[in-house]
Every structure is written in structure tokens, then in C-alpha cells.
Amino acid sequence: MAGIDMEDLRKALSRDGFLILGGFAFDASKTSGVAGLPACDPTGGSGFLILVGNAGGAMWEAFTAAPEARDGARDPLDRYTRRCITAIAAHFEMGAVFPFERPFQPFQQWAMRAGGFSPSPVGVLAHSRFGPWAGFRAALVWETSGARHPPEKPATAQRADPTLEGERAGPCPACVEKPCMAACPAKALTPQGYDVPRCLSYLEANPDAACLSGCLARIACPHGAAYRQGREQARFHMRAFTGGHVGT
Known part of the structure; x- marks a missing residue:
């Protein structure tokens, strides 16, 4: 080669x-x-x-x-x-x-x-x-x-x-507003990090949550907006994330 x-x-x-x-x-x-x-x-x-x-x-x-x-x-x-x-x-x-x-x-x-x-x-x-x-x-x-x-x-x-x-460099260090954190309805994004159990608990308690058609925190990010996932693609990945138990 x-x-x-x-x-x-x-x-x-x-x-x-x-x-x-x-x-x-x-x-x-x-x-x-x-x-x-x-x-x-x-x-x-x-x-x-x-x-x-x-x-x-x-x-x-x-x-x-x-x-x-x-x-x-x-x-x-x-x-x-x-x-x-x-x-x-x-x-x-x-x-x-x-x-x-x-x-x-x-x-x-x-x-x-x-x-x-x-x-x-x-x-x-x-x-x-x-x-x-x-x-x-x-x-x-x-x-x-x-x-x-x-x-x-x-x-x-x-x-x-x-x-x-x-x-x-990646975009996050220069982002001051951090709209992703305010957009999460589960309040799973904290200064200490991403609280996955809190996110999953919210989705299980809210099977019709808008998040199941795409993470609202990710959608709120101003970077890479042209590359956001479509609805069906987002739902596919959210089903995988929840183990197929929510939003099917």
C-alpha cells in the first residue's frame, strides 16, 4: 500500500x-x-x-x-x-x-x-x-x-x-449563553454534568414528551444546525437510548 x-x-x-x-x-x-x-x-x-x-x-x-x-x-x-x-x-x-x-x-x-x-x-x-x-x-x-x-x-x-x-477547538468553551441547558425540560443538564438517570426518569414519566422526537437540548445548540437529525432519525435514536421502552 x-x-x-x-x-x-x-x-x-x-x-x-x-x-x-x-x-x-x-x-x-x-x-x-x-x-x-x-x-x-x-x-x-x-x-x-x-x-x-x-x-x-x-x-x-x-x-x-x-x-x-x-x-x-x-x-x-x-x-x-x-x-x-x-x-x-x-x-x-x-x-x-x-x-x-x-x-x-x-x-x-x-x-x-x-x-x-x-x-x-x-x-x-x-x-x-x-x-x-x-x-x-x-x-x-x-x-x-x-x-x-x-x-x-x-x-x-x-x-x-x-x-x-x-x-x-470545538465550539463549547466559547459558548457563554449555553441555551442547551435551559432547553432541557427534565433539568438533566447541570454544572456537574449530564444526569442520565434523571433524563430517563423524565421520559418514562412523560411518554408523549417532545424530547422523544429529538433531544430539545441538542436542538437548542446554535452550532451545526444544518446537520440536525430529522424526526424519524431522531426517534430511532431515542428509542435506542431508552431501550425501546419509551416512545415506541
């Missing part, structure tokens, strides 16, 4: 509704076992990790047209993601890991390492372009061995794809 053609990779991912959310080079001999970096071959080596995700409705449109969305089996979106990303990884001779498979990997830490993200009061990371609507679906990992290095350095990859943000 001569190198990572970022433009070809971006096009292959976009056909299935995915996009590149960031990436970084690593030295496995120095980072193996370190939180926030890939746990690679302990014998050494180096490589490049690329975060793959979605924002807006492109992935939802591709997924709902796929057989996994209609076969009635469990975890349709995870299965769709695994099928598509595994095929793309094989084509580009890369490895693939997924946030829904054990052992669970530190995707949020990887995103902070890649840049362009910041922690948000809503519990998800917010992206400088996509706001709180960027979802992590996979990571593609290209590893080299010995003294070889990835022929595509991070700076080259950033020039090839503007969604690799490098050191650019």
Missing part, C-alpha cells in the same frame, strides 16, 4: 452516508496501552487513525434503503455500519474498529486527540462544524511495522479533506 488516498476514501465513505471526522498519526511503540490512543501491536510500529462518523441525514437515507433496516433483526444500524465499513476497510487495506463492539475503545478520547471537538453539557462531544450532531460509527486504522512511517502525514490528510480539523 503506497499511502492513504484521502479523497478516494472520503468518496467511498460518502456513498454509504459516512464522513471523516478527524484523524491523527501515532507511534504504537510509544502509545500502546495509553488512554486516548490506539492499542496497537505491542511489538511496535506506527500508523494513522481515521475517525468515521455521520452528521445530518445522509447516513439515515442510505441506511433506511438498506436491507438491515427492513429485516427485523436486532441492531440494524450497527449491522449496516459493520457491513459497509468492513468492506471499505478491506478495499483500502486498513483495519476497522467499532464503538459498539467489545472491547470498547476510547472514541471520545480519540476525537479529542484528533481535534475539532469539545465536551458539551449534553453529554456528547460537539464538533466545530457539525455541533452536537456528529456521531462516531467506526475508526479506520492503518498500521505500519518497524521503522516505516505512514506516507500520508496528518498535514497532508488535512489538505485532502477539510473535515480533519487538526488542532482547531
Whole structure:
């Protein structure tokens, strides 16, 4: 493999509704076992990790047209993601890991390492372009061995794809008003963090809550408004969040 053609990779991912959310080079001999970096071959080596995700409705449109969305089996979106990303990884001779498979990997830490993200009061990371609507679906990992290095350095990859943000900061630290916190009817967003049990209790007690068609706190975020989820997409994810017990 001569190198990572970022433009070809971006096009292959976009056909299935995915996009590149960031990436970084690593030295496995120095980072193996370190939180926030890939746990690679302990014998050494180096490589490049690329975060793959979605924002807006492109992935939802591709997924709902796929057989996994209609076969009635469990975890349709995870299965769709695994099928598509595994095929793309094989084509580009890369490895693939997924946030829904054990052992669970530190995707949020990887995103902070890649840049362009910041922690948000809503519990998800917010992206400088996509706001709180960027979802992590996979990571593609290209590893080299010995003294070889990835022929595509991070700076080259950033020039090839503007969604690799490098050191650019996420939007939340500069947000003073924090409209997301006031918009939550459950009062689950506090200065101490996102109170998930309080959120779930509110939804269970209010099965007709507007939140079940999309988290009102996320919708209130002024960043990435063009990438908000549509009603059916939002309800799909809220059903998953509540374990399918609320809002079905």
C-alpha cells in the first residue's frame, strides 16, 4: 500500500452516508496501552487513525434503503455500519474498529486527540462544524511495522479533506449563553454534568414528551444546525437510548 488516498476514501465513505471526522498519526511503540490512543501491536510500529462518523441525514437515507433496516433483526444500524465499513476497510487495506463492539475503545478520547471537538453539557462531544450532531460509527486504522512511517502525514490528510480539523477547538468553551441547558425540560443538564438517570426518569414519566422526537437540548445548540437529525432519525435514536421502552 503506497499511502492513504484521502479523497478516494472520503468518496467511498460518502456513498454509504459516512464522513471523516478527524484523524491523527501515532507511534504504537510509544502509545500502546495509553488512554486516548490506539492499542496497537505491542511489538511496535506506527500508523494513522481515521475517525468515521455521520452528521445530518445522509447516513439515515442510505441506511433506511438498506436491507438491515427492513429485516427485523436486532441492531440494524450497527449491522449496516459493520457491513459497509468492513468492506471499505478491506478495499483500502486498513483495519476497522467499532464503538459498539467489545472491547470498547476510547472514541471520545480519540476525537479529542484528533481535534475539532469539545465536551458539551449534553453529554456528547460537539464538533466545530457539525455541533452536537456528529456521531462516531467506526475508526479506520492503518498500521505500519518497524521503522516505516505512514506516507500520508496528518498535514497532508488535512489538505485532502477539510473535515480533519487538526488542532482547531470545538465550539463549547466559547459558548457563554449555553441555551442547551435551559432547553432541557427534565433539568438533566447541570454544572456537574449530564444526569442520565434523571433524563430517563423524565421520559418514562412523560411518554408523549417532545424530547422523544429529538433531544430539545441538542436542538437548542446554535452550532451545526444544518446537520440536525430529522424526526424519524431522531426517534430511532431515542428509542435506542431508552431501550425501546419509551416512545415506541
